[in-house]
Amino acid sequence: MNNLIFIEGISGVGKSTITQKLHEKLCKRGYKANCYLEGDIKSPFDSFGNAYLTKTEYKNIKSKYPDFAEELTKNNILEKDYCLVRYHDLERRYYSAELYEYLKTLEFCYNPINPLPLLEYTNVFTNLWRKFAEDKKKKPDYVILDGSLLHHQINDLLRNYNVSEDEIVSHLSELLKVVQPFNPVAFYLSSQDVRDRLTKARESRGQTIPTEEQINYWQNRKNIDLRVLNRLSVESYILDITHNNWNSALNKIFLFVTKNEIKIQKITKQTDKLESKTKTTAILAEEIWREYYISLIGEAQVEYMLTKFQSAEQICTDIKQNGYIYFTAENITNGEIIGYSANQPKEGYLLLSKLYVRKDYRGKGIARRFLDESITLCREYGFDKVRLTVNKYNSGSIAAYKKMGFEIIDSIETDIGGGFIMDDYLMELAIINNK
Numbered sequence: 542m543n544n545l546i547f548i549e550g551i552s553g554v555g556k557s558t559i560t561q562k563l564h565e566k567l568c569k570r571g572y573k574a575n576c577y578l579e580g581d582i583k584s585p586f587d588s589f590g591n592a593y594l595t596k597t598e599y600k601n602i603k604s605k606y607p608d609f610a611e612e613l614t615k616n617n618i619l620e621k622d623y624c625l626v627r628y629h630d631l632e633r634r635y636y637s638a639e640l641y642e643y644l645k646t647l648e649f650c651y652n653p654i655n656p657l658p659l660l661e662y663t664n665v666f667t668n669l670w671r672k673f674a675e676d677k678k679k680k681p682d683y684v685i686l687d688g689s690l691l692h693h694q695i696n697d698l699l700r701n702y703n704v705s706e707d708e709i710v711s712h713l714s715e716l717l718k719v720v721q722p723f724n725p726v727a728f729y730l731s732s733q734d735v736r737d738r739l740t741k742a743r744e745s746r747g748q749t750i751p752t753e754e755q756i757n758y759w760q761n762r763k764n765i766d767l768r769v770l771n772r773l774s775v776e777s778y779i780l781d782i783t784h785n786n787w788n789s790a791l792n793k794i795f796l797f798v799t800k801n802e803i804k805i806q807k808i809t810k811q812t813d814k815l816e817s818k819t820k821t822t823a824i825l826a827e828e829i830w831r832e833y834y835i836s837l838i839g840e841a842q843v844e845y846m847l848t849k850f851q852s853a854e855q856i857c858t859d860i861k862q863n864g865y866i867y868f869t870a871e872n873i874t875n876g877e878i879i880g881y882s883a884n885q886p887k888e889g890y891l892l893l894s895k896l897y898v899r900k901d902y903r904g905k906g907i908a909r910r911f912l913d914e915s916i917t918l919c920r921e922y923g924f925d926k927v928r929l930t931v932n933k934y935n936s937g938s939i940a941a942y943k944k945m946g947f948e949i950i951d952s953i954e955t956d957i958g959g960g961f962i963m964d965d966y967l968m969e970l971a972i973i974n975n976k
Contacts, residue, residue, distance in 0.1 A: 547690040550730035553742025573681040585673040592647035808867040823853035882911040
């Protein structure tokens with residue numbers, strides 16, 4: 542599976558439309574994709590129309606309503622200590638009026654009369670997402686979800702529990718841990734003018750124009766969403782649709798998830814034309830380092846480090862003698878190498894020694910693809926962590942690594958000779974070793 546795709550944003554920004562059009566576009570290109578809109582009872586990530594019952598309560602209703610026993614079995618998700626029973630969908634109510642009303646009193650997440658404790662609520666959703674992760678059936682190339690990460694979850698958390706942002710982050714982080722192997726990515730559709738967007742959306746739906754209270758609510762929700770998203774360990778992108786530029790947003794998402802213009806290639810000591818490839822990589826290193834690092838560490842140290850660590854000769858030596866495995870990113874339309882990474886197995890962990898992307902290709906998910914290759918290597922070596930070092934003042938890279946799940950575990954200074962010191966943070970990513 543390539544990606545688990547979350548399409549997010551406040552009410553009225555076009556989440557459902559983008560979800561559907563992305564699904565159509567991927568299928569036309571020949572990919573296998575599933576999409577789930579709001580209220581879709583087939584969604585493995587949402588719990589629309591479900592009642593929460595204890596095992597005893599479930600046993601009792603099957604006994605009390607034997608005519609519906611088969612349908613109850615068909616519409617349940619049975620866990621060790623509880624059972625979710627679907628009792629309605631967007632089109633109809635299930636069972637008899639009496640049983641429907643009883644199950645409604647046990648509603649799980651949408652305006653429940655008696656909300657579960659927050660920890661149990663998180664546990665139920667974690668189990669739901671885990672079912673998808675552990676399902677042995679072959680998964681499609683893409684699964685696209687309409688508001689399943691932020692929109693629906695935060696709605697329920699705020700409405701039912703009046704939670705803090707810390708509690709929201711904690712809840713969502715538990716869910717994301719479960720689906721980490723499926724490369725989750727979130728695209729947030731954002732309008733700079735919430736009032737205008739809500740008004741136009743409601744008019745198009747034949748609804749009344751939003752009140753000031755509703756406008757203020759959704760403006761605040763947008764702010765909460767973006768703060769929470771920034772704290773989650775999930776790759777995410779904010780797409781501006783202020784001027785109704787949904788086609789542009791759709792194309793950006795499509796290009797990102799298909800990555801059809803970029804090919805990642807592995808370079809080892811067995812690679813053909815190794816010397817030629819290391820020369821190309823060294824030329825790219827010079828371009829990136831002079832563009833990005835002079836403002837951080839100064840020109841003299843940049844030139845020293847290019848010669849000592851990034852020359853074609855040193856890269857070749859590292860690959861042939863020091864166990865390094867390199868990856869390069871190639872634009873297949875013109876053959877340009879636009880990024881590279883280097884990995885070295887250490888005692889109990891994989892060192893992601895280098896990760897660089899050319900300026901005009903940053904923000905397109907290429908760094909994440911390099912990290913995915915490192916994670917694969919890490920598992921092949923039997924390690925459970927990837928480590929890297931990053932300059933303490935390289936705030937952009939530090940933020941990006943944190944977004945990918947890395948945590949700062951140490952602060953280190955390294956004398957690299959020539960009168961220069963590397964003043965770095967040591968960061969670590971814990972790896973779940975499911976193949």
